[in-house]
Amino acid sequence: MTTKTVALVTGGNRGLGLEIARQLGQQGMVVVLGxxxxxxxxxxxxxxxxxxxxxxxxxxxxxxERDIAALPAFFRTTFGRLDVLVNNAGVALWEADDLDTFRRTFEANVFGVVAVTYALLPLLKDSPAGRIVNQSSILGSLTTLEQTPEMFSTFLQPAYTASKAALNGFTVALAQKLAGTPVKVNSAHPGWVRTDLGGSKAPMTVEAGARTAVMLATLPAEGPTGQFFHQGERLPW
Ligand SMILES: NC(=O)c1ccc[n+]([C@@H]2O[C@H](COP(=O)([O-])OP(=O)(O)OC[C@H]3O[C@@H](n4cnc5c(N)ncnc54)[C@H](OP(=O)(O)O)[C@@H]3O)[C@@H](O)[C@H]2O)c1
Known part of the structure; x- marks a missing residue:
């Protein structure tokens, strides 16, 4: 059992997830890398x-399903709590654009997030300051894509955009369902970040890219919920 804040970061073994875990750990949290x-x-x-x-x-x-089913007991018996969930694990499958690509993308980027979140929601509701961060992308901002299509034409991948837009829909709906509880749910756009997914031409470091999710994972009680952020600025849906 611990009195420290406990965080789970999915996809925590590399890339943005590992750096988010590092920065949360530096703030004194116990960090669990999924x-x-x-x-x-x-x-x-x-x-x-x-x-x-x-x-x-x-x-x-x-x-x-088996890994997810084991999570609540792991947190209850190991720490007696879970305060922060960063749904960071995700895929971008650029090699094809077909139904199978959609299914595999949604499996990780949407259904995986929903399954992990619902399994852990009772623990997060027990926390005095439960925080859920959904690692989204500006490519899931339909308003941005519609208004500035030229900015994203080289990155456009229908399955990825649709999955992150669906994830954003989950953020809004869950935040509204949890209104009146201490739990906050927000979406993060990290930026275009140098990771295996972002590639070597990306301008941002992982240290900078992690900051949006870390900010949302550590929001104060009066902080926002049901919104979409990049580096402290709100993004349009
Ligand atoms: N990098 C960018 O420019 C950028 C921009 C916008 C949004 N994002 C989002 O940020 C998140 C992290 O991206 P990244 O750049 O750090 O990517 P990354 O370096 O490719 O890392 C992806 C992480 O997700 C994990 N993962 C993938 N599928 C999984 C599954 N089914 N179950 C558990 N873990 C799984 C990977 O695990 P393995 O090591 O086992 O493969 C890895 O730990 C993603 O959601 C991505 O969409 C990234």
Whole structure:
């Protein structure tokens, strides 16, 4: 059992997820890295512990019902709580544009988020300051795409855009369902960030890209809910 704030970051073994976990750990949280291949999560958690942070890994493929079913008992028995959920795990499948691509993209980016969130919602509701951050993308901002199509033409991938727009819809609906509780739910756009997904030409570092999710994971009680942010600025849906 712990009196410290406990956070789960999905897809925490590399990229933005690992850096979000690092920055939350630096704020004194216990951070749990969800990793679909547990050994990779263990290596990443060990790296954070070597930096003096309180980190550990849990096996979590967001497409695995078995992994998700085990989560609530893991948090209750290990820590007695869960305060922050960062739904960061996601895929962008650029190689094809067909129904199978849509199914695989939605499996990770939408259904995985919904399944993990609903499994952990009772714990988050028990927290004095439950925070849910859905790692979205500006490519899921339909208003932005409609108004400035030229900005995103080289990145346009229908399955990815549709999945992040659906994720944003989940953010709004869940935040409204949880109105009147301490739990806040927001979407984050990290920026175009140098990771395996973002590629080497991306202008932002992971340190900078992680900050939007970290800000939303640490919102004060009077902070917003049901909104979409990039670096402290609201984005349109
Ligand atoms: N980088 C950008 O420019 C950018 C921009 C906008 C939004 N985003 C969003 O930010 C998030 C993180 O992106 P990133 O750039 O850090 O990508 P990344 O470097 O490719 O890392 C993706 C992470 O998600 C995990 N993952 C994928 N499918 C999973 C599943 N079924 N279950 C559990 N984990 C899974 C990966 O695990 P494995 O290591 O096992 O593959 C990895 O840990 C994504 O949601 C992405 O859409 C990124």
């Amino acid at each position: 990793a679909r291949e547990l050994p990779k999560g263990e290596v990443a958690a060990e790296a954070l512990r070597a930096e003096g942070l309180d980190a550990r890994a849990v096996k979590l493929d967001v497409a695995s």
